[in-house]
Amino acid sequence: MGFREDVRKVKALADENRLAIMLALQHGEKCGCVLLEELNITQPTLSHHMKVLCDSGLVASRKEGKWMHYSLSPEGISSYREMISGYVRCDCEKEETPSACCCK
Amino acid sequence: MGFREDVRKVKALADENRLAIMLALQHGEKCGCVLLEELNITQPTLSHHMKVLCDSGLVASRKEGKWMHYSLSPEGISSYREMISGYVRCDCEKEETPSACCCK
DNA sequence: TATATACATTTACACTTGTCAATATATAAA
DNA sequence: TTTATATATTGACAAGTGTAAATGTATATA
Numbered sequence: 599m600g601f602r603e604d605v606r607k608v609k610a611l612a613d614e615n616r617l618a619i620m621l622a623l624q625h626g627e628k629c630g631c632v633l634l635e636e637l638n639i640t641q642p643t644l645s646h647h648m649k650v651l652c653d654s655g656l657v658a659s660r661k662e663g664k665w666m667h668y669s670l671s672p673e674g675i676s677s678y679r680e681m682i683s684g685y686v687r688c689d690c691e692k693e694e695t696p697s698a699c700c701c702k
Numbered sequence: 703m704g705f706r707e708d709v710r711k712v713k714a715l716a717d718e719n720r721l722a723i724m725l726a727l728q729h730g731e732k733c734g735c736v737l738l739e740e741l742n743i744t745q746p747t748l749s750h751h752m753k754v755l756c757d758s759g760l761v762a763s764r765k766e767g768k769w770m771h772y773s774l775s776p777e778g779i780s781s782y783r784e785m786i787s788g789y790v791r792c793d794c795e796k797e798e799t800p801s802a803c804c805c806k
Numbered sequence: 807t808a809t810a811t812a813c814a815t816t817t818a819c820a821c822t823t824g825t826c827a828a829t830a831t832a833t834a835a836a
Numbered sequence: 837t838t839t840a841t842a843t844a845t846t847g848a849c850a851a852g853t854g855t856a857a858a859t860g861t862a863t864a865t866a
Contacts, residue, residue: 601718608721611789612713613824614705620789631842640826645844647824656790664833664842670792678790685715685724686760686782688774717854735812744856749814751854768812768863808866815860822853830845836838 604681610654615639616647620670623657627669654678708785714758719743720751724774727761731773758782 611617615637622628622636634644648668651657655674660667715721719741726732726740738748752772755761759778764771 601721604721605716605718608712609716609823611786612709612716614709615824617705617708617712617789624792629842634842639824641843642827642845643825649844661843666843672792675790675792679786682715682783682786682790685721686779686786688728688776688779713853719854733812738812743854745813746815746857747855753814765813770813810863810865812863813861815858817856817858819855820853821855822851824851825849827848828846830843832843833841835840 604685607654607656607678607681610650610656613647613650615643616651619647619651619668620656623668623670627660627667629665629667631665633668708789711758711760711782711785714754714760717751717754719747720755723751723755723772724760727772727774731764731771733769733771735769737772 611620618637619633622633630641630644630648633648634641637644639647648657648659648666652659652668655671656678657668657674658671660669715724722741723737726737734745734748734752737752738745741748743751752761752763752770756763756772759775760782761772761778762775764773
């Protein structure tokens, strides 16, 4: 079974601060120093969380001068949702009215 | 901020064995002893994972004699997907063609 | 009652993870 | 070059987590 990579992606969101970062980036790109002001964590801790999010593919980064700009990755988001959908769904396709299933 | 409960739900899937259990239950109800045969873990470990999944709401349990029958919870699945969608999405609603966004 | 089976709980341990202080690196400005 | 700013890395530590052995509990059967 090769769930290791999927577990890594799931774990990328298994933290309060990283959930907060995902919300903070929903309205567009932000640099690290701005995120740092919004979250009650130190700079090394933020740097650690951004690395986890970027490694998962959910967040993309762009360096400009001495600033790092972070933004949600459309491909990463799409891929993440599809991955989750593979595990969090029932077998309704074999039912009589699959389109009415809760998992849709 | 109150991400604690959401983090707990995310963490419910942040384990290889629990992902495997979600797949094993996709085709319908199974009792613990059957799951035990499919996974390479001991009985106490399975019991622990089932508790985590049930507490998250993703899995429902039903006791029948000395057997515990586990199944995916439609409500739990629906709720989980909605919760994830709240974090893993961009701000496309404010764009010109939100329906064409990757996050849909 | 005695025995067997299915499952839960307790306990202990190794491993992982989030955190911050200290330090390092890179870039821009004075 | 010197100084200030933004970020990354290292190291240490406490807390959390997955695991299995041992044990407990409930139910069914002989």
